[in-house]
Amino acid sequence: MHERYRKILTQPGGNLAKMDEVYGDVNEVTVGALSQAEVGTILPLAFQCVHSPNRETSEAGFNFLIGVMIRLDSAKLLAPYIDELGKLLDEKDNSRRQLVFLILGSLNPKPPEKAIEYLKASLENTRNSNEEALAIAACLLRAAPTDAPTVHRVLAFVSAHPDAVLTNGVIRQLGLSRIRLPEAVNFISTNLDQEDEGFRASAVDAASRLDKETRAQISSQLKRIASDPKESQYVRQQATEAVKP
Incomplete structure (x- = not known):
């Protein structure tokens, strides 16, 4: 694979499909x-590819980073490349910013603190699209589910930037990350009472993933939704499952 990336850099814009035949696919x-x-x-070769102005060469670099x-x-x-990834976020017209956020926030077994700091610093960047903002928020919640200041920062940002995609995504991530902090549970609870059906559905989904003790705090709301004929059958069923002992 090293030879593949060396060839890509010496032959920018080369036929990557042909290279797949010779050197094998780059995948998980x-x-x-x-x-x-x-x-x-x-x-180092992959990052050189990422910085290439040639789209195909750049994508080849990102494919390796994803793997x-x-x-x-x-x-x-x-870890030695966190600053390099951070610089990519500031590149003009970088169409892969969302992917860079995902990489920073998805490192295993847990993202380095420096990666988290880049995400925090980027959360309120006005350059972010709603999708990029959601990627940052979800990564922060996933990386720090028990850190009250981080959760507060994300929820305060979402509350100040009303957008259906962002709000629904963050609500669901609270459930996926099984966040039990009072502010997170209150956020889910508030959205269980929203007029918007999408927000209610996301809140039910989030609540259904919480532990039994935490679900008990919002059981009356879940029971109401479970018995409401105006709700969709799927949402009623989720709410019903969530209140089972």
Whole structure:
């Protein structure tokens, strides 16, 4: 695979499909099979590709980074490149900012503190699209589910930037991350009473993923939704399951 990326850099814009035939595909399986030493020799080449003005070459670099991100040792492998990833966020017209946020927030077994700081610093950037803002918020909640200041910061941001995609995504992430902090439970509770059906559905989904003790705090709302004929059958069923002992 090292030879593949060396060839890509010496022949920018080359036929990557042809390289797949010669050197093999770059994917979760092939990158996961590499030793840490092998990954270490390829990463500098992959980052050179990422910075290329040639779209195909840049995508080849990102493909390798995605493969590394999924590995269980990705935090160790990419720790020396956190600042490099951070710089990508500031590049003008970088169409892959959302992916960079995802990489920073998805390193295993947990993102380095420096990666989290980049996410926090980027949360309120007015340059972010709603999708990018959601990626940052979800990564922060996933990385720090028990950290009250981080959860507060995310929820305060969402409350100040009303957008259906952002709000629904964050509500669901509260459930996926099984966040039990009072502010998070209150946020879910508030959205169980929203007039917007989408927000209610997201809140029911989030509530259904919480532990029994936490669900009990909002059981009356869930019971109301479970028995409301105006709700969709799927939402009623989710609410019913959520209030079962």
